[in-house]
Amino acid sequence: MTKTSIGVAVIGDGLMAKEHTMALRNVRAVFGADVPQPRLEVIVHPDADRARAAAEQYGVARWSTSWQDAVADPAVDLVDIVTPNIHHRDPALAAASARKHVWCEKPLALTSDDAQAMTDAAEAAGVTTLVGFTYLQNPGLALARDLIRRGELGDLFSFTGFFSADTMIDPDVPFTWRTDRALAGGGALGDLGSHMISIARNVVGGVSRVSGLSRTVIGERVDRDGMRRTVDNDDHTLALLEFDNGAIGTMQSSRVQTGRAFEVSFVVTGTKGAIRFNQQDSHVLEVSLESDGLDTHGFRTIELGPGHGHFGHLWPMSGINVGLHELKIFEAWELLQAIAEGRPASPDFREALEIERTIEAIERSALRGGEWQLI
Template sequence: MVDTTAKTIGIGLIGDGLMAKEHSMAWRNVRAVFGDLPLEPRLVTLVHPTLDRARAAAQQYGFERASESWQDVVNDPEIDVINIVTPNAFHEEVAIAAARAGKHVWCEKPLALTAAGARAMTEAAEAAGISTQVGFTYLQNPGIVLARQLIDAGELGELISFTGFFSADTMIDPEVPYTWRTDRARAGGGALGDLGSHMISIAHHLVGGIGRVSGLTKTVVTERTDAHGIRHSVDNDDYSLTLLEFSNGTIGSMQASRVSVGRAFEVSFTLTGTRGAIRFSQQDSHKLEVSLASDALDTHGFRTIELGPQHGLYGALWPMSGINIGLHELKIFEVKKFIDAIAAGTTSSPDFREAWEVQKVVESIEESDRLRSWCEVS
C-alpha cells in the first residue's frame, strides 16, 4: 500500500521530446523499482511553447496539466523540481531562473552551450543552495560502479591509459532532417557536445581531471533540409577525435561520432593500469571485462565478471546476475539518487559543478581544433 503520508515533490518538466519521455518514465517508475521513497514525485506540469503540444505530451506522460510558459512553472509554489529537457540553448536561462526561485534542478547534458554558461548555472545553483543533477546517465551503470571500486582498491595499480568511444550512425544518411541538434546556435557542439560529453564524464569519474587536449572535428554531411523543405548548412561536428592528457599523468584518447557506419550505438572504454585493465561496453552492460595482476598466471587475459545484485543498484531491478540494464533503467537510478539528495539536503552527482568541468573540456577540444595545437583545460 502506498504511504499516503509521504511528503511529495512537485515536478515541472520543461520540454516534450524524446528525453521528456525518458525522464517521465523514470519519475513514474522509481517507486515500482525502489519501493518506499523519502519523497514521492508528483508530475505537476509539462511545458512546451506550443500549448497543444504541451497538452498532448502531458496527457501521454502522465502530468496533471500543461503550460506554454516555463516562467510560470518555475514560479509555481506547487513545483519543487525543474526538470530541463529542452534544446541546449535554453538550459542556462531556465536553470538560473529556477535556482533563483529556490527550485531543485535536474538538467540534461551538455549543461550549457559554453563553459561560461555552465559556470553561471553552477554559481547560481550553489548560491541558492539547491540540489542539482546532470544527465550523464552511464555513470549509474553497475559496471562503471564496479570499475570505480576496482580502481579505488588499487587493483589496476597506477593508471596508464584510457580509450573511449561513443559511436552512432544516426546522422550518416544525408536525408536525415536538419534539426536543433545540427544547429550550433541551439545545440552547441555536435557529436562532441552531445556524445563526447558522456565519454568525458566517464573519463573524469574513473581517471580524474583532464589537463590538456589535442582535438580534431569534422562535419561529414555539410547541408541538411529541415521539415519545411529549407536547406541549411550544418555548423557543428559529426565526428571528433581527441588526445587526452590527464592531470595525474594518465594519457588517453576519445572518439565521438554520429556517422559511424556499422555501429548503430556503441558506448565503450578500456582503462589500463600497471597491475590490471578493464573493458566495458554499454551494449553488453551485464558484464565488465577485467584482467588483474591478482589473477592466477595460468589464467592471464581478460575474464568476464557477470554483473549482479552486489554491484551498484542492479539488485533493485533483478535478483539474478547477467541481465542487461538499459538507458531507461539507468534513468530510474538517476531519479532515485536525485530524490535521495533532495531529501538529504545535498547535491547529487554528477552535479552542475561536475558538468561545468566537462564543458570546459569540450570547449578546449574545439579550441584545439581551431588552433591545430594542444590546449590547456582551464
C-alpha cells in the same frame, strides 16, 4: 515539498521528457516507498497543442506554454529541464532564484560562461542539482570504480573511450536543432562526447589538457521546411586527453560512424590490471587483474549482479542487461534521495561545468589543428 513528496515541472516535451517522466513514475517501484514520491505537476512547451499532448502522454497533471509560470508555481519543487541546449540556462537560473532544485539534461549549457553562471546561482541558492550523464549510473561503472579504488589496477596510465553512432550517416536525415551550433553548441562532441568525458573523469580523474580534431562529414542537410541548411557543428571528433594523475587517453565521438549503430565503450589500464566495458553488453564487465594470479593473458568476464551498484533493485539474479531507461531510474533516485537527505547529487552542476570546459578546450584545439589546450 514534503519528506515524502516532490512536485516536478518538466520543461520540454520530446524524447528526454519521455525518458525523465518514465523514470520519475517508476523510481518508487524500483527503490521502494522510502524514496520521495515525485508528483508530475506541469509540463511545458510554447505550443499549446504539443504541451497538452505531452501532458496526456506522459501522465502529467497540467500543461503550460510558459516555463516562467511553471518555475514560479508553488506546487513545483524541482524543475526538470529537457529542452534543446540553448534553453537550459534561463530556466535553471530562474529555478535557482526561486530556490528550487534542478535536473538538467546534458550538456549543461551552450558555453562554459553560461555553465559557470548556472553553477554559481545554484550553489549560492543552496539547491540540489543533477545533470543527465546517465551512463555513470551503470552497475559496471560502479564495479570499475570499486576495483580502481581498491588498487586492483595499480597506477592508471591509459584510457580509451568510444561513443559512436550512425544516427546521421544518412545525408537525408533532416537538419534539426542538433545540427545548428546556435541551438546545440557542439555536435557529436557536445551530444555524445560529453558522456565519454564524464565517464573518463569518473573512472580516471580530472583532465588537465587536450588535443582535438573534428570533421563535419555531411556539410548540408535539408530542414523540415525543405530549406537546405549548412551544418556548422561536428559530426565526428577525436581527442587526446592528459589527466591530472599523469594518465593519458583517447576518445572518439561520432554520429556518422558506419557499422556502429550505438556504441558506448571504454578501456582503462593500469600497472596491475585493466577493465573493459561496453554498454551494449551492460550485463558484464571484462577484467584482467594481476591479483587473479593467472598465467594466461586476456580478459575474464564478470557477470554483473545484485552486489554491483543499484543492480539488485532491478533483479535478484546476475547477468541481465540493464538498459538506458533503467539507468535513468537510477539517476532519478540519486536526485530525489539527495534532495531528501539535503546532500549534493552526483554529477551536479559543478561537475558538468568541468565537462563543459573540457568540451570547449577540445573545440579550441580542433580550430588550431590539434594544438594542445589547457582546461
